Amino acid sequence: MPLTANLDLLTPEFALAGLAFLVFAADLVLPEGRKHWLGWLSVAGLLALIAVSVIMLWGVEETLYNGLLAVDDFSLWFKVLFMVIGVFIILSSMDFVSERLEHQGEFYGIVLFSVLGMNVMAQSRELLTAYIALELLSFSLYVLAAYARDNAKSNESGLKYIIIGAFSSAILLYGVSMVYGVLGVTKFEAIAAGLAAIPDTGAVSPSLWVGVALILVGLGFKVAAVPFHMWAPDVYEGAPYPITAYLSIGSKAAAFALVLRLAAEGFVPVGDRWEQWQLILAVLAAVTMLVGNLVALAQRNLKRLMAYSSIGHSGFILAGVAALSLDSNLPSNGVMLYLVGYSATNFVVFGGLISFFNMTGKEMMSDLAGLGGTQPFLAASIAIGMFSLAGLPIFAGFAIKFYLFTAVADEGFLWLAGLAVFASLVSLYYYLQVVRQMYIEPAEGEPAYGHGYGYEHVDAEHGEQGAGHNESGEGDEPAPARRYGAAQFETHPALGRRPSVTVIAVLGAGLLAVFWIGVYPSPLLDTIEAASKAILS
């Protein structure tokens, strides 16, 4: 069969790249006041592509380029998830981008490229293709993290992210090269065959294990698993708010799509040896969920809080990866269900927080005081999101945790499931702290922003790093005013302002999804089951 015989199966990818170029081109001709149209253009394009992908690729099971890429239910499922994430991210960033950032057209175009990178990550069945797709996603995120270029923290965030990202990519590539050096292959299936061909008694070249370990470390950086998580809080804190959301939702989902396929096709079929690695992954998962949730207790900055919360959730998802096996689709189903539920919940939380930030320019937990009175809809949404993240029933968080932890326990990791429940209980404390701030703490009588309120915490926590923006803490000049330009200071007293249409759309759809997954997830589970079958068979 010629290589290009079924090239038409890549139509969504070509169209997505075309859409990004269209956005870049339209940016050149649109006048300054109408740049937000580009956001709507991207959203419309992504929605059309979701429809095209589902109609074209439903039930298709083929490989392209001699097995480099797979077009199956698993790829389709993740592609749809990523494009929905793209739609939500663009919708929730539109106000932020038009009020606080320059170069709007490029922002949306780069988001589209990152979605393309994620799509290819879910489809790759080969290490180098997966790696280069991961790089497309990472490069887009480096740029987006540093997008608020007048803001020192955003610059710091972008710089830290690119250095850690390059470092982890190098580790990953080194691991790939060692696996290739020993086995001579990079396709997932061929890796499984090569590993299975090694006799149980025969000596194995240690460089193979070192290679696999380095790949694990490289991917561990990407999903922010402990002990490779140190970059996450700083990068999340400095990045523009919608990009913080994107980092915690999109890049995590994409990395886990890659991990799932790599583990399910490359390592799970090996049998005995997979059981040894399961233990390593389980320990990694346990450490990640404990450290993430315990350190989150001490956070006062909402973005850092969400960063540690997202590390904790990485730990839960890793537990599902550790439990993967050929006998049961449950762990893989659990991971995918968790990713959907976690994304929907995070959209609700971040939708509310971004809208709050757009009005006030503040990001400390204490700034939320009294929000229940001034912005009941935002406060209720954030509260529901927090309940869901903590895993309370009738919200998505309970259903996904119940399903995943049951699957993990079924596979013989009872201790890990128990630990996950314990970590969830710990997390309840800091999620409820946020709710308490909004509903029980009274609003400040005097507008607190007049004294740089809240930012002292940041400075104290950061030690030397804080020295850079100390000047904002003193004097009559309000501190936040210098952080993203003066515009937001004037809009701050308007906490009574109604949330914009896009915020209401994001929150409404997100809340609907949170309740739907929490109450009746079985239609979703049917599609997930089909996706799991595609990789575990």
Added chain:
Amino acid sequence: MAWVLFIALAVVTLGGGLAVVATRNVVHAALALLVSLVAVAGVYLLVYAEFLALVQVLIYGGAIVIVLVFAIMLTRSAEYPRTSDNRQWPLAAVAALGLLAVLVPAFLINAVQDTEAKNAAFTGIAQSLFTTWAVPFEIASLVLLVALIGAIIIARSGPGEN
């Protein structure tokens, strides 16, 4: 004969690498990096990977080191000889030596079987790059595009600055 050449190249590569981290002058570090990278190209030649050697010299030896030197010249011309030292270097040294302690035995014990060294034809590389590996190749071009756009956005001065 090949062994003698290899050891000579390895010494130059490692020496260059050590000089990069040991020197306190950024320009010297960039030049030491050049030495190290070119020696790696020599190692590629030894294993008959001519294409890689060529690309290594052109891209790493040429483009990247020159960009580095330019960046140093344009950004901190007054203070470039200053050290870029870091208090964490003992920790970094321990970590690097630890990795070395893992990697050396990994390569020595049960090493990869020797295979006949043979050179890959340029046409073969080109063919596989544009057929079998067309998708990663195209995605690499998008990565470069994103990097280019990002660099312009971040570096370009906004309204009111010069």
